[in-house]
Amino acid sequence: MVVYTVGTFDLLHVGHLALLEYCASLGDTVAVGVASDEVVKLYKPNAPVIPLEQRIKMLLALDCVDIALPYHELDYIAVCKEVKADIFVIGEDWGRKPHNQGVEEYLKDNGKKIVQVNYHPHNSSTKIKAQIIAQYQIDANTYNK
Template identity: 80%
Template sequence: MVVYTVGTFDLLHVGHLALLKYCATLGDSVAVGVASDEVVKLYKPNIPVIPIEQRMEMLQALCCVDIVLPYHELDYLTVCKQVKADIFVIGEDWGKKPHNQDVENYFNTAGKKVVQIKYSPRNSSTKIKQDVIAQLQVADAMR
């Protein structure tokens, strides 16, 4: 069975590793979709710090990941079909946006599964970036 998940994966951290390891327990292979900068701009205020090629390279180096693909549109269904995903893993903040509903409808109709996992705010690239900025501001103030 193929397990598919998506994300930005900027500043790879233990939350990402936990997600990917969990995906590996659900099937035979793990496919990961990595959001391009254009896609990230659609739902986050800032683009990633790490270029997409490097984010993909880091993910591919992980033993729990078998396939890494970029996606350039906010359309998860196309890649789900491309990798022949049996299970789609997504965070609990998934929501009911049209592109999300398309995936859920497809998986439900095809007898496949969408698995939502609990989001942990302590493991966030955004939080890491905020902490770095705060440290830089403290350092600047001390000069």
């Protein structure tokens, strides 16, 4: 069984690892779609800090990831077909956007499963970036006195 999930995977952290290890527990092959900077700009205010090629390389270094490939449009159906996904793992913030509904219909029509997971409560790339900025501001204020 091929398990497919998608994300930005900027500033790889333990929450990402938990998601990917969970995906590995569901099937034989874990395929990860990595959002390009252009795609990320469609739903997040800032572009990723880590370049796309490096995010893919980090994911492929994990034992629980077999395939990592970029996606350049909010069209999950094409990659689901390409990797022959049997299960599509989505996050709790998936929502009811048209591109999401399209892949849901495709998967259901083809006898495939969608599994929704909760995010790891202690980490997110956004929180890590905010902590770095806060620490930098504290350090800058301390050294500028």
